[in-house]
Amino acid sequence: xxxxxxxxxxxxxxxxxxxxxxxxxxxxxxxxxxxxxxxxxxxxxxxxxxxxxxxxxxxxxxxxxxxxxxxxxxxxxxxxxxxxxxxxxxxxxxxxxxxxxxxxxxxxxxxxxxxxxxxxxxxxxxxxxxxxxxxxxxxxxxxxxxxxxxxxxxxxxxxxxxxxxxxxxxxxxxxxxxxxxxxxxxxxxxxxxxxxxxxxxxxxxxxxxxx
Amino acid sequence: xxxxxxxxxxxxxxxxxxxxxxxxxxxxxxxxxxxxxxxxxxxxxxxxxxxxxxxxxxxxxxxxxxxxxxxxxxxxxxxxxxxxxxxxxxxxxxxxxxxxxxxxxxxxxxxxxxxxxxxxxxxxxxxxxxxxxxxxxxxxxxxxxxxxxxxxxxxxxxxxxxxxxxxxxxxxxxxxxxxxxxxxxxxxxxxxxxxxxxxxxxxxxxxxxxxxxxxxxxxxxxxxxxxxxxxxxxxxxxxxxxxxxxxxxxxxxxxxxxxxxxxxxxxxxxxxxxxxxxxxxxxxxxxxxxxxxxxxxxxx
Numbered sequence: 001x002x003x004x005x006x007x008x009x010x011x012x013x014x015x016x017x018x019x020x021x022x023x024x025x026x027x028x029x030x031x032x033x034x035x036x037x038x039x040x041x042x043x044x045x046x047x048x049x050x051x052x053x054x055x056x057x058x059x060x061x062x063x064x065x066x067x068x069x070x071x072x073x074x075x076x077x078x079x080x081x082x083x084x085x086x087x088x089x090x091x092x093x094x095x096x097x098x099x100x101x102x103x104x105x106x107x108x109x110x111x112x113x114x115x116x117x118x119x120x121x122x123x124x125x126x127x128x129x130x131x132x133x134x135x136x137x138x139x140x141x142x143x144x145x146x147x148x149x150x151x152x153x154x155x156x157x158x159x160x161x162x163x164x165x166x167x168x169x170x171x172x173x174x175x176x177x178x179x180x181x182x183x184x185x186x187x188x189x190x191x192x193x194x195x196x197x198x199x200x201x202x203x204x205x206x207x208x209x210x211x
Numbered sequence: 212x213x214x215x216x217x218x219x220x221x222x223x224x225x226x227x228x229x230x231x232x233x234x235x236x237x238x239x240x241x242x243x244x245x246x247x248x249x250x251x252x253x254x255x256x257x258x259x260x261x262x263x264x265x266x267x268x269x270x271x272x273x274x275x276x277x278x279x280x281x282x283x284x285x286x287x288x289x290x291x292x293x294x295x296x297x298x299x300x301x302x303x304x305x306x307x308x309x310x311x312x313x314x315x316x317x318x319x320x321x322x323x324x325x326x327x328x329x330x331x332x333x334x335x336x337x338x339x340x341x342x343x344x345x346x347x348x349x350x351x352x353x354x355x356x357x358x359x360x361x362x363x364x365x366x367x368x369x370x371x372x373x374x375x376x377x378x379x380x381x382x383x384x385x386x387x388x389x390x391x392x393x394x395x396x397x398x399x400x401x402x403x404x405x406x407x408x409x410x411x412x413x414x415x416x417x418x419x420x421x422x423x424x425x426x427x428x429x430x431x432x433x434x435x436x437x438x439x440x441x442x443x444x445x446x447x448x449x450x451x452x453x454x455x456x457x458x459x460x461x462x463x464x465x466x467x468x469x470x471x472x473x474x475x476x477x478x479x480x481x482x483x484x485x486x487x488x489x490x491x492x493x494x495x496x497x498x499x500x501x502x503x504x505x506x507x508x509x510x511x
Binding site for chain 1: 227
């Protein structure tokens with residue numbers, strides 16, 4: 001069994017793909033935390049804890065939920081909004097939840113404003129500019145999510161969560177699989193459940209989300 | 212084919228950057244008579260670009276994107292060159308190919324789209340520079356035409372390799388001295404429009420982009436003919452003002468000077484017999500549609 005763990009970075013400029021280090025994906029009903037397979041219930045608790053601990057917990061909805069390309073996508077978008085509202089209700093003063101879109105994958109530089117939208121080719125800019133220390137990807141095509149998660153792990157200290165509709169992501173620090181409206185809402189329930197029990201990591205703006 | 216398929220999830224609408232909100236609200240997706248006159252009154256399918264100030268290629272891009280008959284169901288295939296700096300800013304599906312491979316990729320793409328979406332019209336448009344079309348990719352360009360692949364090839368002809376500093380290209384005119392071709396070109400400009408005609412293209416046009424109405428007509432015809440009949444080829448003069456020693460304001464005049472009757476970009480058009488028939492039918496239908504719309508407006 002591998003000793004490698006998927007931990008917040010900065011790991012180094014080109015971090016290895018976690019899969020190449022022996023990390024494998026969870027089976028249905030499971031998730032992984034730092035590369036260790038756990039029951040899904042444990043992952044909800046840990047993800048909620050990480051969100052409540054973060055100074056700038058952020059949700060990054062991708063094109064698969066931002067665009068209403070079918071009815072299910074629009075329902076997932078509503079669930080994402082509900083999760084964000086829950087997060088806002090449950091954090092303490094000083095914490096600043098954010099909802100930042102990834103509308104598409106075009107590397108549209110210099111047009112892009114990394115503070116208001118995230119691009120998979122330079123997600124670190126959005127993390128740095130907004131001092132994000134915990135984020136969750138949802139509705140991002142897997143290949144783009146893998147790229148982003150690796151860049152974030154390589155260059156920032158941000159904790160990454162993947163709410164993946166497929167088989168999950170080894171390169172996230174915590175990954176769910178088979179994401180659905182119910183699962184997104186369930187994470188919201190866990191956040192509500194842990195409200196007030198987690199001490200937020202409130203540091204000065206200078207040191208948060210370092211690098 | 213309309214905005215029905217391009218909708219933002221209502222619950223996340225407010226967090227979308229305004230460019231995307233504008234695209235959904237006022238771009239001309241699904242508009243039957245879209246054209247260059249929409250520029251300035253509706254959201255364009257090109258954001259700010261990273262080309263040089265005054266670059267005629269940026270004009271060409273804007274006119275072409277405004278004239279595509281079916282942008283929401285069009286995939287553009289580009290290649291290495293100045294055009295590849297613009298494609299990331301374009302709100303039309305696009306693929307960047309290996310240098311010169313664009314027509315081979317477009318061939319496979321068009322066939323795959325026909326299989327995957329048999330009930331939907333999907334257009335493929337290749338847009339590449341003269342180096343990719345005529346030098347490095349000539350094999351792929353010609354083979355696609357020989358095989359009668361149903362897509363449009365547009366060549367932005369600036370008569371040299373512009374973004375690598377001005378090397379000689381096959382479409383450079385004879386005797387021209389460029390920064391990295393100091394001896395001057397010893398051979399004639401390759402006559403690709405003629406080659407295209409002989410290779411089986413059904414609609415071939417050689418012109419500049421100084422007249423937006425003309426560009427609109429040419430692009431529309433070329434895409435519609437490619438959809439129904441067979442390959443089409445458009446060669447547009449988009450001079451590189453930097454490499455020919457012009458100022459930002461002089462691109463348009465350069466194109467006007469080059470399209471005079473005796474010049475190398477005087478308007479030339481070839482239409483095959485099946486394409487002529489198709490265009491005539493199209494014109495008749497268009498006339499009918501406009502008359503019906505006028506009648507309807509009169510009744511209202």
